[in-house]
Amino acid sequence: MHQEIPKSYQPDAIEARWAEYWVKEKLFFVPTPPPGEAERIFSMLLPPPNVTGRLHMGHMLNQTQMDIITRWHRMRGFVALWLPGTDHAGIATQMMVERQLEQEGKKRRELGRDKFVERVWEWKRHFGGAIQEQMRRLGASVDWSREYFTMDENLSRAVREAFVRLYGEGLIYRGEYIVNWCPRCETAISDLEVKREELAGKLWEIRYPVIGMDEFITVATTRPETMLGDVAVAVNERDERYRHLRGRKALLPLLNRELPIITDELAQPEFGTGAVKVTPAHDANDFEAGLRHNLPRIEVIDQHASMNQNAGPYAGLDRYAARKRVLEDLQRQGFLAGAKDYVLALGRCQRCGTVVEPRLSTQWFVKIQPLANRAIEVVERDYVRFTPPNYRLIYLNWMRDIHDWCISRQLWWGHRIPAWHCECGEITVAREAPKECPKCGGSKLEQDPDVLDTWFSSGLLPFTSLGWPDATCDLRAFYPGSLLITGFDILFFWVARMIMLGCWFMAPPHRPGSTGSVDGKALEDSIPFREVYIHALVRDAERQKMSKTKGNVLDPIAVIRKYGTDATRFTLAAMSSPGTDIAFSEKRTDGYRAFANKIWNAARFMFLNIDRLEPDSRATLLEQPSRGAAGIPGFRAATLEDRWILSRFNGIARQVNQSLAAYRFDEAANFIYDFFWGELCDWYIELIKPRLAPDSKDDARTACGNLAALFEASLRLLHPLMPFITDELWHAMHAGSPPQKSVGLAAYPQMDEHQIDTAAETQMAILQDLIVTVRNLRAELKVDPKRRVPIEIFAHMPETRTLIEANCVALTLLGNVEEPRFANASLGKVSATRHTARFDVRLIYESQIDRSAERQKLHKELEKLSSELANGERQLGNEQFIEKAPADVIAKLRSRVEELKVVTGKIRSKLEEFT
RNA sequence: AGGCGCGUAGCUCAGCUGGUUAGAGCGCUACCUUGACACGGUAGAGGUCUGGGGUUCGAGUCCCCACGUGCCUACCA
Numbered sequence: 001m002h003q004e005i006p007k008s009y010q011p012d013a014i015e016a017r018w019a020e021y022w023v024k025e026k027l028f029f030v031p032t033p034p035p036g037e038a039e040r041i042f043s044m045l046l047p048p049p050n051v052t053g054r055l056h057m058g059h060m061l062n063q064t065q066m067d068i069i070t071r072w073h074r075m076r077g078f079v080a081l082w083l084p085g086t087d088h089a090g091i092a093t094q095m096m097v098e099r100q101l102e103q104e105g106k107k108r109r110e111l112g113r114d115k116f117v118e119r120v121w122e123w124k125r126h127f128g129g130a131i132q133e134q135m136r137r138l139g140a141s142v143d144w145s146r147e148y149f150t151m152d153e154n155l156s157r158a159v160r161e162a163f164v165r166l167y168g169e170g171l172i173y174r175g176e177y178i179v180n181w182c183p184r185c186e187t188a189i190s191d192l193e194v195k196r197e198e199l200a201g202k203l204w205e206i207r208y209p210v211i212g213m214d215e216f217i218t219v220a221t222t223r224p225e226t227m228l229g230d231v232a233v234a235v236n237e238r239d240e241r242y243r244h245l246r247g248r249k250a251l252l253p254l255l256n257r258e259l260p261i262i263t264d265e266l267a268q269p270e271f272g273t274g275a276v277k278v279t280p281a282h283d284a285n286d287f288e289a290g291l292r293h294n295l296p297r298i299e300v301i302d303q304h305a306s307m308n309q310n311a312g313p314y315a316g317l318d319r320y321a322a323r324k325r326v327l328e329d330l331q332r333q334g335f336l337a338g339a340k341d342y343v344l345a346l347g348r349c350q351r352c353g354t355v356v357e358p359r360l361s362t363q364w365f366v367k368i369q370p371l372a373n374r375a376i377e378v379v380e381r382d383y384v385r386f387t388p389p390n391y392r393l394i395y396l397n398w399m400r401d402i403h404d405w406c407i408s409r410q411l412w413w414g415h416r417i418p419a420w421h422c423e424c425g426e427i428t429v430a431r432e433a434p435k436e437c438p439k440c441g442g443s444k445l446e447q448d449p450d451v452l453d454t455w456f457s458s459g460l461l462p463f464t465s466l467g468w469p470d471a472t473c474d475l476r477a478f479y480p481g482s483l484l485i486t487g488f489d490i491l492f493f494w495v496a497r498m499i500m501l502g503c504w505f506m507a508p509p510h511r512p513g514s515t516g517s518v519d520g521k522a523l524e525d526s527i528p529f530r531e532v533y534i535h536a537l538v539r540d541a542e543r544q545k546m547s548k549t550k551g552n553v554l555d556p557i558a559v560i561r562k563y564g565t566d567a568t569r570f571t572l573a574a575m576s577s578p579g580t581d582i583a584f585s586e587k588r589t590d591g592y593r594a595f596a597n598k599i600w601n602a603a604r605f606m607f608l609n610i611d612r613l614e615p616d617s618r619a620t621l622l623e624q625p626s627r628g629a630a631g632i633p634g635f636r637a638a639t640l641e642d643r644w645i646l647s648r649f650n651g652i653a654r655q656v657n658q659s660l661a662a663y664r665f666d667e668a669a670n671f672i673y674d675f676f677w678g679e680l681c682d683w684y685i686e687l688i689k690p691r692l693a694p695d696s697k698d699d700a701r702t703a704c705g706n707l708a709a710l711f712e713a714s715l716r717l718l719h720p721l722m723p724f725i726t727d728e729l730w731h732a733m734h735a736g737s738p739p740q741k742s743v744g745l746a747a748y749p750q751m752d753e754h755q756i757d758t759a760a761e762t763q764m765a766i767l768q769d770l771i772v773t774v775r776n777l778r779a780e781l782k783v784d785p786k787r788r789v790p791i792e793i794f795a796h797m798p799e800t801r802t803l804i805e806a807n808c809v810a811l812t813l814l815g816n817v818e819e820p821r822f823a824n825a826s827l828g829k830v831s832a833t834r835h836t837a838r839f840d841v842r843l844i845y846e847s848q849i850d851r852s853a854e855r856q857k858l859h860k861e862l863e864k865l866s867s868e869l870a871n872g873e874r875q876l877g878n879e880q881f882i883e884k885a886p887a888d889v890i891a892k893l894r895s896r897v898e899e900l901k902v903v904t905g906k907i908r909s910k911l912e913e914f915t
Numbered sequence: 916a917g918g919c920g921c922g923u924a925g926c927u928c929a930g931c932u933g934g935u936u937a938g939a940g941c942g943c944u945a946c947c948u949u950g951a952c953a954c955g956g957u958a959g960a961g962g963u964c965u966g967g968g969g970u971u972c973g974a975g976u977c978c979c980c981a982c983g984u985g986c987c988u989a990c991c992a
Contacts, residue, residue: 009954196989203992221992234992268991276992285990345989358990390919397918398988488987541927543985574940575928579920581985583927587941594954605951666929670939685951772958779958785947816949868936875935880972889934889973896936 005607005732009600011564011593015724019136027742028074028141030081032473042073043081043478045462045529046142047486047494048150050089051124052096055134057538057546057584058487060556063140064569065535065576065665066485070141071720072660073482075748076629081478083465084142086131088151090414090454091185091351097123097413113412120413124149134557139565139723141744148465150457151415158464159457160418160431162505167419167429171367172407174419174427178284179406181359182349183305187410188363190453191403192493194347194356203342204327205273207335208233208250208259217242217250217261218337220272222344223282224330225323228255228311229300232278234264234289239274253335254326255312264289281360297360305357319357364408364417364450372402374503374523375496383524384499387533387663388578391491398492407453414451421446459497462528463506471512479506481529488534495532502528533663535576541585554584562586566722567593573721574669595673596725599718602681603729606707609692613704631752632713635706640767640807641687642706643760648679649710654751656717665721672718680714683768690809708733717749763803766838767810773834774815777843781832788816792830794823794840796902804839817843828909835906837899855911862907869900 006013022028033039044066049059066082074080097120098108108116128149135142148155166172179188204224207216217233233250235242242261250259259278266289267276280290281297290297300311307314307322314322330336347356376399378384379392386392408417420428422437423444436443457464462481466474480502486495507526508514516522539545540552547553559568563586570592575582631650637643652675659667684707690696691703712733719726723744730743740746774791783789795801801822804811808819820841827833827840831854834841872893875881882890 008952219992223992266992271991278992283990283992285992288990394919394987401988491987537986543927577929580928585927585941588927590954591941594952597954598952601952601955603951608951662931664931670929674939681952682956775957776959779946782946785957786949864936871935875972878972882972884972885934893935 005600005604005729007604009564009593009597009725011566011596011724012561014728015139015560015565016137018724018727019139022139022141022742022744023136023144025741026145027745028080028082028143029145030079030143033079033477035473035476040078041081041477042070042078042482044070044083044481044483044485045465046082046084046140047484047490048085048087048458048461049131050092051086051128051131051149052089052093053086053131055131055138055556057554057556059131060138060568061535061538061572061576061582062485062487063135063138064572065533065663067138067140067569067723068573068665068668068720069483069485069660069663071723071744072748074141075716075719075744075746077747079477080141081146082140082142083146083148083478084132084135084140084144085148085150085461085465086128087458088149088414088454090409090411090451091187093120093123094411094413095185095351108412116412137557137560137565138569141723146465150454150461154467155457155464156415157431158460158468159415159452161469162460162464162501163418163452163456164429164431165505165510166366171370172364172429173367174362174364176360176362177365178282178287178358179361179363180347180356181303181361182352182354183303183357184352184354185349185411186303188359188361188406188408189349189351189356190406190455193350195350196345196347198343199346201342201344201346202339203272204339205337206253206277206330207337208252208277210245210261211249211251211258213245213248215245216337217245217275218273219275219277221277222342223323224326225307225311225314225319226279226282226300227252227277227326228307228314228322229279229281229298230257230259230277231280231290231295231298232259232293233261234267234276234278235261235274236265236267236269237263239267239269241269241274253333254329262293264292283358287360299360301357301359303359363406364419364448366405366407368402368404368500371500371504372399374507374518374526375399375500378499378503378523378527381520381524383527384529385531387531390579391488391532391534394488395491395496399496405453407456408448408450409453410449411451414454415457417448417450417452419448421448455493455497458494459501460505462498462502468505469510469512475512480525480527483531483533484529485533485535487537489537491534498528502526536579536581538572538582538584541583541587543581543583559586559589563589563593564596564724566596566724569723570595570669570721573665574673576665578663595677596722598677598681599722599725599729602676602685603711603732605685606704606711607732609700609704610708612694613697613700629747629750631749631755632709635709635755636702637706637755637757638702639691640760640763640803641684641810643757644764645679645684645710646755647757647760648675649713649749650751650753650755653713653717653749657748657750660720669721672714672721676714676718680710684710686814687810690813713749715743716746719743719746720748766800766803767807769836770804770839770841771811771814773836773841774811774817774843777832777834777841778816781843781845783843783845785816788812788818790818790844791815791820792823792827792842792844793820794825794827796838800838826906828906829913831913833910835903835910837902840906858907858911862904862911865900865904865907869897869904872897872900 047062070080070082101108163172180191180194182189201222203220203222205218205220206227207218210217219233221227230252245261246263248261250261252259266285267274278286278289278295280287280295281299282301298310300307301319302308305319307317309315314325317325327336348354349356376396379396418429418431420434422440422442424437424440424442426437426439428434428438434445437445463475463479466472466478468475503523503526507518507522508516544550544552567589571589632646635646637646652671655671656668659671688703688707691699715726715730727743731738793804795804812819827842830842832843832845875893876897
């Protein structure tokens with residue numbers, strides 16, 4: 001199987017094929033490790049995308065990072081489980097299907113609950129797999145055999161189980177409180193689902209007549225229509241202005257209701273008029289005040305945000321129409337005292353944007369403090385670590401100021417609350433539908449119509465996805481997860497809740513098979529994951545947030561079609577520096593496709609030479625007893641460039657491993673990029689070309705073997721970032737009989753200290769410096785590129801001369817010069833010369849030199865170097881510096897100053913020639 | 916209101932616990948169709964690190980202030 005690879009890199013031709021192959025071959029299937037076997041395990045949960053979702057750039061960033069980390073672990077020999085699944089996404093999915101019904105002219109309520117839910121399942125069967133398809137295209141190395149859906153029966157059972165247990169422990173309660181109500185979605189939503197928006201509005205001041213006095217008390221409000229539900233007026237106890245009104249009553253305009261004037265902390269003298277209307281049914285603070293003073297609650301706004309019968313003449317009006325009418329009527333009747341400009345923080349439903357109405361209603365809540373306490377402790381003790389670390393504080397601040405969590409939703413799509421209501425009023429919470437009421441024995445039981453907040457079930461996923469409440473082997477092996485990678489936007493929604501619920505249900509007594517109490521060890525073992533990596537937001541090239549309304553949303557699949565998945569992944573990785581949002585620019589991706597093309601062509605060069613050497617026996621060059629992880633096995637460092645590249649590869653392998661361990665995807669990408677292009681291609685391949693010439697068979701075999709070994713190892717190094725091109729080329733290298741089914745199952749390169757050769761690196765640096773200097777001279781003197789010129793070199797030290805002589809071929813080839821002549825003294829006053837601290841080099845070339853330009857250039861250089869020299873000398877003359885600075889810093893500066901002395905001396909004498 | 920972050924080359928960003936020559940990619944300029952690659956090669960121009968003060972032998976890096984900018988949290992009617 002010896003196919004020629006095409007001349008240019010065509011990602012679309014190879015990527016789909018590998019994506020399919022990996023899935024078909026089940027390469028990422030992870031068998032459950034038998035109990036007791038001490039294997040290194042890496043496990044991670046994919047933040048489940050919504051079933052309704054389509055892949056966006058945020059997903060792609062998220063998944064690229066997860067895939068890099070997972071592949072890296074897998075290649076290092078970990079049992080690497082990356083667990084995929086999708087989320088039923090209550091509101092979002094319900095809205096989707098409602099919209100579909102709307103187009104058919106139908107309404108959800110006409111259809112009825114059962115039919116509607118069946119309809120959603122149908123929708124899911126039809127369109128629910130889209131995002132998984134897209135994930136395959138990204139190359140996400142998840143274990144598809146374990147894929148879950150949050151509404152699966154086993155997961156639903158776990159959700160019921162969790163609910164029943166929390167209820168049994170008194171951590172779930174039902175009650176009537178003010179909640180955030182979305183009149184469009186007709187459901188309660190949690191505090192987190194309300195988005196605040198600052199808006200210019202008015203603070204209206206309304207005069208309420210005080211009964212029995214010729215006086216008014218003026219209250220301020222931003223929502224005048226709620227006055228219809230007023231039951232009191234509050235003033236502050238300290239407020240002398242209203243002292244004489246205490247105990248009196250005010251008369252509510254428009255409705256003529258009598259309102260007691262009470263004293264309460266609710267009223268703050270500094271704000272508004274100091275007097276505040278109290279509407280317990282429509283404001284959370286007023287609700288609390290109402291409890292304190294035993295006030296009635298009068299609801300005037302219904303679930304559609306329309307006024308109800310209690311609003312008297314305003315009944316039936318929408319809240320805004322009512323506001324307008326109320327204001328007009330107040331104005332007409334002389335009760336409107338004024339209106340001030342005011343910036344109000346308006347709450348909107350994050351799903352549909354409708355202004356949220358604080359509404360009195362009966363809901364289910366989680367008593368959160370006991371859960372939060374553990375969630376605080378595990379982070380304070382660093383059982384769970386955050387990257388970047390500042391999220392730790394953000395998390396703790398939020399967790400320390402947490403409120404009870406409203407978990408019921410008035411939706412049809414989701415996990416139905418496992419509570420049954422009896423005619424007698426008794427509520428039974430149970431795992432399965434009870435046959436009869438345990439209190440009255442009645443059999444007319446109805447299940448609570450509400451469903452649970454989707455995040456309730458998502459919060460349980462770290463263990464329910466592994467089989468909880470059963471004591472499964474998976475749970476034992478893969479919990480806690482090693483890592484979670486996600487965006488900061490769901491830090492509270494999801495990350496925080498997983499930690500709370502994990503630390504509750506995976507600690508005694510809920511942890512399967514556990515005994516005893518919750519000590520430090522049990523708490524540490526209960527966390528859902530040991531590390532959390534929070535990634536940035538992907539913005540467009542102009543740093544704008546991507547949004548459908550702005551129309552600047554980039555479709556990752558479109559980008560992939562244009563540049564390839566590898567280039568797109570590499571772009572995202574290279575731009576993932578911690579704490580900074582990613583301004584995604586296609587130009588950058590274009591650049592990384594060029595990188596892929598470079599790799600492709602380097603491979604072609606290698607294949608060409610291998611085939612020239614030993615036709616049809618490509619693989620034999622790669623036959624090594626073992627392709628271990630350390631260094632490059634089988635690399636025979638025969639020459640300076642061999643020793644150098646081998647040393648460099650090992651250094652880079654160390655750095656890439658370090659970067660990945662620290663989630664520095666950007667560093668890892670750049671190290672590999674610079675190494676592959678800037679060292680392997682630009683220098684190593686150029687340097688070995690003479691050895692590959694047909695007349696030097698032995699040399700060629702060594703050189704080819706080295707190149708192949710180096711290339712193979714580099715593919716392994718690059719694989720987590722660019723999985724497709726690396727697997728394609730790796731398979732091509734092994735000509736049909738690869739040692740593993742994929743390079744993704746081969747060993748990840750690690751540094752081998754024996755292959756580090758600092759002497760070679762230093763020598764190579766000198767040689768590179770010489771070659772670059774020569775090229776530079778050629779360009780400046782405008783030497784015809786085709787012309788090989790004679791040169792003269794003065795080396796300060798004999799070993800430098802030896803080095804140059806030994807690598808003469810490299811110099812003549814890459815510098816395009818003739819063999820050098822060596823001078824015995826500095827070339828200070830000769831034209832067409834460059835000086836460095838180690839050597840002088842001169843082109844022997846007759847050309848018209850622009851003397852004034854040359855003089856200017858020398859002056860500029862001298863100026864720069866002398867100021868650096870002066871600086872250095874001043875430092876060295878400073879006693880404080882010598883005393884306090886570390887020895888290596890001083891030594892470095894000393895040698896730098898010596899170099900500068902030599903070079904500036906040479907430039908000075910050179911300048912004499914031009915004056 | 917409280918909290919967090921950012922401001923480095925034309926653009927997008929690196930620069931770790933302060934160490935003296937501030938880097939990269941893209942873009943730009945000149946030259947080169949050299950048998951792996953024009954998605955290429957070679958060379959080059961370009962920065963008083965937002966401003967001001969301070970700590971230090973030494974500050975892009977630490978502290979304070981100002982300006983600009985982004986985000987999160989909060990029940991002030």
